[in-house]
Amino acid sequence: MGGSEAFVVTPSASRLSAQERASALVDPGFGKIFTDHMVTLRWSEGSGWHDARVRAREPFMMDPASAVLHYGQEIFEGLKAYRRPDGSITLFRPEENARRFNRSAMRMAMPELPETLFIESVEWLLKLDGDWVPEGEGSLYLRPFMFANEVFLGVRPASHYVFCVIASPAGPYFQQGAKALTLWVSDRYSRAASGGTGAAKCGGNYAGSLIAQMQAAARGCDQVVFLDAAERRWVEELGGMNIFFVMEDGEIITPPLGTILPGITRDSIIELARSEGYAVREARYSIEDWEADAVSGRLRESFVCGTAATVVAVGEVRRLSGSFEIASKAPGPVTQSLQTRLLDIQRGRAPDPLHWCRTLGKIAGL
Numbered sequence: 001m002g003g004s005e006a007f008v009v010t011p012s013a014s015r016l017s018a019q020e021r022a023s024a025l026v027d028p029g030f031g032k033i034f035t036d037h038m039v040t041l042r043w044s045e046g047s048g049w050h051d052a053r054v055r056a057r058e059p060f061m062m063d064p065a066s067a068v069l070h071y072g073q074e075i076f077e078g079l080k081a082y083r084r085p086d087g088s089i090t091l092f093r094p095e096e097n098a099r100r101f102n103r104s105a106m107r108m109a110m111p112e113l114p115e116t117l118f119i120e121s122v123e124w125l126l127k128l129d130g131d132w133v134p135e136g137e138g139s140l141y142l143r144p145f146m147f148a149n150e151v152f153l154g155v156r157p158a159s160h161y162v163f164c165v166i167a168s169p170a171g172p173y174f175q176q177g178a179k180a181l182t183l184w185v186s187d188r189y190s191r192a193a194s195g196g197t198g199a200a201k202c203g204g205n206y207a208g209s210l211i212a213q214m215q216a217a218a219r220g221c222d223q224v225v226f227l228d229a230a231e232r233r234w235v236e237e238l239g240g241m242n243i244f245f246v247m248e249d250g251e252i253i254t255p256p257l258g259t260i261l262p263g264i265t266r267d268s269i270i271e272l273a274r275s276e277g278y279a280v281r282e283a284r285y286s287i288e289d290w291e292a293d294a295v296s297g298r299l300r301e302s303f304v305c306g307t308a309a310t311v312v313a314v315g316e317v318r319r320l321s322g323s324f325e326i327a328s329k330a331p332g333p334v335t336q337s338l339q340t341r342l343l344d345i346q347r348g349r350a351p352d353p354l355h356w357c358r359t360l361g362k363i364a365g366l
């Protein structure tokens with residue numbers, strides 16, 4: 001299947017009124033409230049992708065022996081729809097999410113979804129729920145995901161899957177100019193190892209990172225930063241964000257791909273920084289160097305980035321053996337200017353020379 005005619009559209013009979021929606025959008029937080037509809041497709045061995053539906057959001061019926069509940073074949077994506085000043089709706093590099101989704105699928109022995117179907121699914125949801133994209137600095141967070149639902153306890157790739165897209169309005173996650181984060185370096189737990197699933201966006205990676213996040217919170221830190229699994233030395237990334245280091249000579253360093261998740265924000269920041277004349281190096285950077293450079297002043301800024309939070313400064317790093325501060329904990333000028341550049345492109349306030357934005361026009365809803 002491929003064309004949009006294959007989607008069966010059944011608008012919800014119980015969608016919220018404009019007034020109810022407006023009050024839900026006042027302070028949506030993150031990931032707590034959801035729009036009226038969802039998109040689902042099914043895959044089975046032999047028939048491939050079929051049964052594309054746009055319909056009221058509702059619980060799944062699941063057999064207790066569904067494969068995902070036992071062996072964890074589950075992957076997801078996260079992207080945002082932004083409301084532009086002219087009322088139109090924009091997606092940021094959704095083709096990259098579609099491609100990464102398929103790389104994750106391949107790693108987890110799940111079926112690939114044609115990129116056009118991924119994007120059509122997201123656009124169908126926006127067609128019905130476009131009114132949920134907030135005005136101003138908020139956004140509508142879109143969550144495509146896929147899981148194995150074959151009823152079978154044998155260990156092998158499942159032969160039935162569900163793909164689904166849901167959406168959740170989000171306030172400005174971390175306010176622009178918000179205070180810098182304090183990170184906890186996990187000396188005990190790693191997120192990913194060579195040959196593992198670190199580069200796949202799968203729920204299991206998050207499950208394995210939560211205990212370290214709990215320890216970070218217990219130490220008064222905002223997020224965990226993970227080191228490599230082999231040497232416990234090289235800085236990799238956070239549980240859900242990539243990391244950058246800005247040096248005094250203007251060089252910007254970010255850990256290389258491999259065991260980290262290839263963030264689309266990471267890639268965009270690399271391109272933006274290069275276009276502004278910074279030398280960006282994808283290279284390993286050790287926790288020892290991070291500390292020594294922060295203390296000596298050779299390191300000027302560190303920031304982390306991802307779709308949910310955009311770009312956020314790191315102000316302090318703590319670990320069992322001590323802590324260090326970065327540039328008096330104030331968000332630095334490079335962090336701030338890259339954040340502004342990215343947000344301005346996403347929100348249509350600045351030109352988009354690399355054609356990253358896919359604008360849907362003013363959608364009236366059905």
Ligand SMILES: *Cc1c(COP(=O)(O)O)cnc(C)c1O
Binds near residue numbers: 078201239241261266
């Ligand atoms: C999703 C994710 C990121 C950020 O990726 P973006 O495409 O920039 O949103 C970084 N690290 C992990 C582990 C992730 O799951």
